[in-house]
Amino acid sequence: MTALRLHRELTRIWASEPGWKGWFTTVNHNDLGRMFIVASIVFFVIGGVLAMLIRAQLASPRSAFMAPETYAQVFTMHGTIMMFLFAIPLIEGVAVYLLPKMLGTRDLAFPRLTAYGFWCYVLGGSLLILSLLLGIAPDSGWFMYPPLSSTLGSPGINSDFWLLGITFVEISAISAAVEITVTILRYRAPGMSLDRMPVYAWYILVVAVMILTGFPPMILGSILLELERAFGMPFFQVENGGDSLLWQHLFWLFGHPEVYIIFLPAAAVISTILPVMARTTLLGYGWVVAAAVSLGVLSFGIWVHHMFTTGIPHMGLAFFSAASTLVAVPTAVQIFAWIGTLWKGRPELHLPMLWILAFFATFVIGGLTGVMVAVVPFDWQVHDTHFVVAHLHYVLVGGFVFPMLAALYYWLPHVTGRRRFFKLGETAFWLIMVGFHITFLAVHWAGLLGQRRRTHTYDEGQGWEIINLIASIGGFVTAIGFALVILDIVVNAAVAVRGSRDPWQAGTLEWAMPTPPAAYNFASLPEIRSRDPLRDDPALPVRIARGEGWLGDASRGRRESLTVATATGEPAQVVVLPGNTGLPLLMAVTTGGIFVGMLLKLYWLVPLAALGVATLAARWAWGLGATRDEGPVEGRPGLVLALASESVDPPGWWGSLFLLLADATLLGSLLFGYAFLWTVAPNWPPPTWAEPGLLAPSLALVGAALSVTGIQLADLRLRQERGPWLGFLLGLAGSVALALAAGMVLLGTDPTAHAYNATLWVLGGFVVLHAGLAGLMTLYLTCRYAAGFVTGRRIGEARIVRLWTDYAAGTGLLALAAAWLPGAVA
Amino acid sequence: MLLGGATLIFLFVMVLLALAMRRRDAPGQASGERVWIVGLGLAFPLTVLAALLAYGLVVGERLLPRPGPGVVDVGAEGRQWDWHFTYADAPGRMTEGVLHIPAGRPVDVAITSADVIHSFWVPRLAGKLDAIPGHVNVLRIEAWVPGDYAGVSSEYNGPGYTGHDFTVRAHDEAAWADFLAGEAP
Incomplete structure (x- = not known):
């Protein structure tokens, strides 16, 4: 087959739907990556306009431009938008676009999940922007400390927009993290062992795992605060056994890793671009990977440094x-x-390199003020x-925005297939660099003179007038610079001349394809033997296009990709990926019903929407798999591989594993909160402990045992090609029993009485939810078996249900034990 | 001192960077991982940080409230948007917006809140400490000379935040005795 015919065949299979409909039904990472990036830039512009409003307000003393209430909404939303609606989604968008290409694969592990995450992000973000337009935006500062953000300080709907909107958006962070983790560990080009992986993939792997373990504490905090606001469960109210410090712990347990979740992708970009700009390879690949991993680990140990002024004991502070x-x-x-890499090579001063130099100058200052x-x-x-405001802007703008601008200019030729022709970017660079440093050096200075953050105005005569005026002028220069960057990108993307395939002579795989990339990335998947495959073999793109690698045959007419063994990169399975569908958008809109129902206090809508989500999820999963065995398929001429749907560990099993990691972190945070309240909150112990009795604990034990043995029995019988009915039935009965036992906790306690009772209620709710999920999954599996999808060879789905059931039983017993133990002991 | 050290390190990194960027005819091979990563990446920051940390802990330890002779106990309760001050030496006495202390004696301020989180900060006397509902944090302050010291809240606490300030008034010995005796200061 010639390269052109292969291209036509693959394009027919992989293309998104034509016209406007394609936007809503695409599941391809090429489309979704770009959609993520564009949406995050739109939010960046909105956040930037808010920043300009702040600088306009502070430019002169006693300014009457904004009332304090308005100013509070503006600074809260500026921080919120930049953190949650710009930085994190931009990271996801860049990773969604680049990762499959760098790893030498055709798409991410779960294409429909990418789309679902994107729509959750856009819908949740729009909810927040809507609140801003209506003048009822969150106004307690972007870290939302209760009691100010709770009913006491904010009786209106403002805080609810934050808690619900951001949680909705975080669905996209979690889903992106799950699929990025699975993609990096399993979906790579054959032969790409872990130590041949591009350094970018290493960094993003660390980031994804950090998202899975760093976001759940804040998601939990948001849920608890919303429960307090909506139903009066007093988690953060001191009179009833709550403690506002609990929020600070949960928030910064997320918030500090968050700083590194933002910085590491920028470091990934620098580690990728800088060696190319210096015409050499990265110095100390192993050291850099180790540094990234240890940053990820250390960042979880330092959340308390945001709380040095809350009266933590001095040894703890030490x-x-x-x-x-x-x-x-x-x-x-x-x-x-990085500096050593520059010494090793011969640096060339292209625009991406300029931005990296700007990063060095800015970030080092931010790091040093950070140490202070x-x-x-x-x-x-x-x-x-x-001073703290200036510090965090040096870190986040210097450490994130500048490297991302380097990335933008470095990969722009890849996205557009054009060479940059209009040179507005250099002017923009100087405007932003000079403007930014003027602004925030001045802001540092104002801080040292004692100007507090978040004050909406100040009086004359404190020596702050000139400093603030200078800062504001610098701010507007910066804004003009950013506007120029956007103009530069738009003009160059639209009308610049066609460029060559690998303009920077880079060595990584994303340049081994024609630009702009085809929907399928690689006409065939190359065999990898080094870290810079393209540099070692300049003819690689031609061989890929001719179909000389793996899966270079489109005759099966479906979207196929390859998984590999995690460590060695040996080819393992052929995966069939789903095609275009509007299901993710529909699912996101339905999910939105849960959040809107909570927001508008239309509580009947919440269970209805949840039911809709469950139905759609079943529909979602039903589309996978087959009712007949296909057997091993040809991966390349003469070499056969098993299909993922006929393996014991299909991608869905791996995805479930990492989703459950996030879920377990959520439960861990809840148990941490429970222990924290118990030991630190002033009004403890509660007036009465809940008595477990004998019935509920026995029911829980029997239920957990039944559900675990039931699904194990079903698994065993399926493998022996015998009827698994008894196993299904036992499993289902077990899940119901476990849910009932937890239900008794819910019924036996008044969640508004004391933070202890409220915690019991959430623990019980957690168990009901997970036992219910396990039960629903068992029911679904039963239907799948009846319809002929599950057999001894096509066992994957049973294994996924088993994983969830075991998890529900294990965490169920743990959570219920935590709920009952104090009452049983007392 | 912090600022000077930070500036030196910044200049050092920038010089290394500038040297790296100048074009050379042959790529340098002499400096490998050992110099860059073990020397500059590991040893250098570890040394600087160990010194800095020790300094911070010693200074921090000195700022801690320790029981001693002549320590005066007062209470500060923040609320939206006011401060109430109470005095152990004058039970029942409460002042709003002005905290009276004796000059030249260590004072322990027991800080708490009646509603949302505030922070007690008198820049010329000490660092800040948060006022958290249900918790009492103790801050040691000491004014060497009699006079008024400006204080502010420094944790955002709602629309009245900007004007949420107070004064610490340090008295000489005689005036302090008068204050405790209930006479207007």
């Missing part, structure tokens, strides 16, 4: 102060590895002043 300064070490390893803030006595002075 520990967290040490940990906070320690993160400077892996950061330094990376910085010096980690010194406790210093922090006691500058905490909540403009």
Whole structure:
């Protein structure tokens, strides 16, 4: 087959629907990556306009431009939008677009999940923007400390928009993290062992796992605060056994890893681009990977440094102060590895390199002021002043936005297939660089002079007027610079001349394809033997296009990709990926019903929408698999591989595993919160402990045992090609019993009485939800078996249900034990 | 001192970067992983940070409230948007917006809140400490000379935040005795 014929065949199979309909039904990472990036830039512009409003307000003393209430909404939304609607989605978008190409595969592991995440993000983000337009936006600061953000300080709907909108958006972060993890571990080009993986993939793997373990505490915090606001469960109200400090712990348990979740993708970009710009390879690949991993781990140990002024005991402060300064070490390893790489090579000063230099100058300052803030006595002075504002802007703009601009200019030729022709970018670079530093050097200074953050105005005569005016002028120069960047991108994407395939002479696989890329990425999947396959073999793109690699045969007429063994990169399975569908959008809209129902207090809508989600999820999964065995298929001439749907560990099993990791972190955070309230909150112990009795615990034990043995029996019988009915029935009965036992906890307690009772209620609710899920999955599996989808060879779905059932039983017993133990002991 | 050290490190990194960017005829091979990563990446920050941390802990320890002779106990309760101050030496006495203390003696301020989270900050006397509902945090302050010291809330607490300030008034010995005796200061 010639390259052109193969291209036509594959395009027919992989193309999105033509016209406007394609936007809503596409599941392809090429489309969705670009949609993610464009949406995040739109939110960036909105956040930027808010920043300009802030600088306009502060430009002169006693400004009457905004009332304090308006100003509160503006600074809250500026932070919220930049963190949750710009930075994280941009990271996801870049990873969605690039990862499959760098790893040498055709798409992400779960294409429909990518689309679902995107729509959740856009819908949740729109909810927040709507609140801003209506003038009822969140107004308690972007970290939403209760009691100010709870019913006491914000009786209106403002905080609900934040709690529900952001949680809705976080669905996209979790789903992206799940599929990125599975993609990196399983979907790579044959032969790409872990140590041949592009350094970008290593970084993003660390980031994805951090999202899975860092976001759940905040998601839990948002759920608890919303439960307090909506139903009066007093998690953060001190009179009834709550504690507002619990929120701070949950929030910063997320919030500090978040800083590295944002920084590491930027470091990934630098580690990828900088060696190419220096015409060499990265110095100390292993060291850099180790630094990324240790940053990921350390960042979970330092959340308390946002709480140095809350009265934490001094020994505790010493520990967290040490940990906070320690993160400077892996950061330094990376910085010096990059400078060493520049020494090793011959750096060329293209625009992406300029942005990387801007990163160095800015980020090093931000890092050093960060070390200062980690010194406790210093922090006691500058905490909540403009010094901290300037510090975090140096870190986030210098450490994230500038590298992302480097990435934008570096991969722009890949996305558009054009060479940059109009040179507005250089002018924009200088405007932003100069404007940014003027602004935030001035803001540092104002902070040292004692100007507090979040004050809507200030009086004359404190020596702040000139500084603030300078900062505002710098801010507007920066904004003009960003506008110019956007103009530059649009003009160059639309009308610049066609460029060559690999304009930077890079060595990674994303350049081994024609640009702009075809929907299927690679006409055949190359065999990888080094870290820079393209540099070692310049003829690689031609061989890929001719179909000389794996899966270079489109005759089966479906979207096929390949999974590999995690460590070695040996080819393992052929995966059939789903095609275009509007299901993800429909599912996201239905999911939105849950959040809108909560927001508008239309509580009848919530269970209705949840039922809709469950139905759609069943419909979603039903479309996979087959009712007949196909047997091994040809991966390349003469070599056969099993189909993923006929394996014991299909991608869905791996995806479930990592989703459950996030879920377990959520439960862990809940148990942490329980222990925290018990030991720290003032009004403990509660007036009465809940008595477990004998019935409910026995029911829980029997239920857990039944559900585990039931699904195990079904698994065994299926493998022996014998009827699994008894196993299904036992499993179902077990799940129902477990849910009933947890239901008795819910009925036996008044969640508004005390934070203890409220916690019991959430623990019980967690068990009911998971036992219910396990039960529904068993029912679904029964139907699938009856319809002929599940057999001894096509066992994957049974294994997935088994994983969920075991998890529900294990966490169910743990959660119920935590709920009952104090009452049983007392 | 912090600022000077930070500037030196910043200049050092920038010089390395500038040297790297200048074009050379042959790519340098001499400097490998050992110099860059083990030397500059690991050893250098570890040394600086260990020194810094020790300094921070020693200073922090000195700022801690320790029981001692002559310590005056007062209470500060933040609320939207006001401060109430109470005095252990004058039970029943409550002042709004002005905290009276004796000059030249260590004062322990027991800080708490009646509603949302606030923060007690008198920049010239000490760092800040949060006022959290249900918790009492103790901050040691000491004013060397009599006079008024400006104080502000420094944790965003709602629309009245900007104007949420107070004064610490340090008295000499005689005036302090008068205050405790209930006479207008």
